[in-house]
Amino acid sequence: MPIGGILLILQFGAASCAILYSRSNGLLAALIGAVSFNFLFTQPQFSIRMENIEDIINMATFVVVAFVTSEFTTFYQKQQKALRVAQMQADILRSVSHDLRTPLASIIGSMETLHEYSTNLEESEKTGLISGALQESKRLHAYIENILHATKIQNDLLIAARTPTDIERIFSDLESRFNTSRLEIFVLVSSPTIIASEPLLQQAIYNVVDNALKFSQDKVLIHVTDTEENLKITVKDNGCGLPNNDTEAPFQLFSSSRKGDIGKGGIGLGLNVARGIISAHKGTIQLRNTNPGCKVIIMLPTINEPAS
The missing domain is CATH 3.30.565.10 (Histidine kinase-like ATPase, C-terminal domain)
Known part of the structure; x- marks a missing residue:
């Protein structure tokens, strides 16, 4: 295999470590790759020497590739997280507007009926309206609790104090x-x-x-x-x-x-x-x-x- 191909493979390995793991791992892989390349494939073989400008350039290239790749990966991950948060917020707003409307409408309807026609309603009817409003209130409370917990989970803020x-x-x-x-x-x-x-x-x-x-x-x-x-x-x-x-x-x-x-x-x-x-x-x-x-x-x- 040509020396250039081996160099590219080692640089690809350093870049992959930076993408899959972290900047420090990428830089470590770059250092190992550069030293291995110098030790095995440059003259004199089986020794680590930086005797010419080409060896220095190869070493610098490994480090630059790993650093740039890790920076790009960090930026990409931040953008993806921001996109997930924005998507989650849009989903929550859509779900809230659709699904929370029903218990709210039921509660408002029951209270308005009780307020407007209280004198004309039997006690059993009043009890039924209050019971229904209370049940829908509990349902609404459960929905909101789940929304809050879901937001914490999606943003890695859920901490269980055990x-x-x-x-x-x-x-x-x-x-x-x-x-x-x-x-x-x-x-x-x-x-x-x-x-x-x-x-x-x-x-x-x-x-x-x-x-x-x-x-x-x-x-x-x-x-x-x-x-x-x-x-x-x-x-x-x-x-x-x-x-x-x-x-x-x-x-x-x-x-x-x-x-x-x-x-x-x-x-x-x-x-x-x-x-x-x-x-x-x-x-x-x-x-x-x-x-x-x-x-x-x-x-x-x-x-x-x-x-x-």
Whole structure:
């Protein structure tokens, strides 16, 4: 192979290290490439000498290629991140304008009816209007919480301040929050606590269970077990399952609801936020078709140290 071809290959390797890893790695690869080229392919062979201007130019070329490539890569990554943030903001605005309109309209309608016709309404009708407005308010609150968490996840700002957290309390609060007979929870753990960020973990589990209740008319079963290393949370519904057995699509940001779903669809944030929160806790979340229905499996490490 011509010497020029070998030189280009080594320079390409240095540039690749700068692109794939970091500027320092690229510069290190450039230095190694330059020294290797000088040692193996320049006269006198098998010695490292800079006796002529060509050797100095080769060394400088390696360094310049690695530096310029790393600078270009850094600039490109910043532009891509800015583009993702802008796209996310546009998606949020579009989803907010479309999906948050329904609960807001319901709340406003109920309150206006109560205000205008309060004297003509039966007590049961007043109670129904207030109950409906309260339910839609909770739905709106959940949407906004998910939007805030999604924004933090996309901008790498989600930090889980982990402390000892009571497992049974999490699921007791969850049961009270949903207040439905369709939810059955079995907590069978040997250790009563887990190191976690309780508000974030509650939000993640809430999103998963809320999703299961929407897509199933039957009971939703939650089983919680643990080992010395992991806490396992299984959420099982008997709904319509996932089309084409696509277990990744529901985790995508702003993914659309399943066709033929039961109940009201969301804005496509719940499971994406849940995955972000679980990942922040160094855990995993998986979705499986079970025919009928779906099963979500959450695995969380039980041996993490509290955040300092």
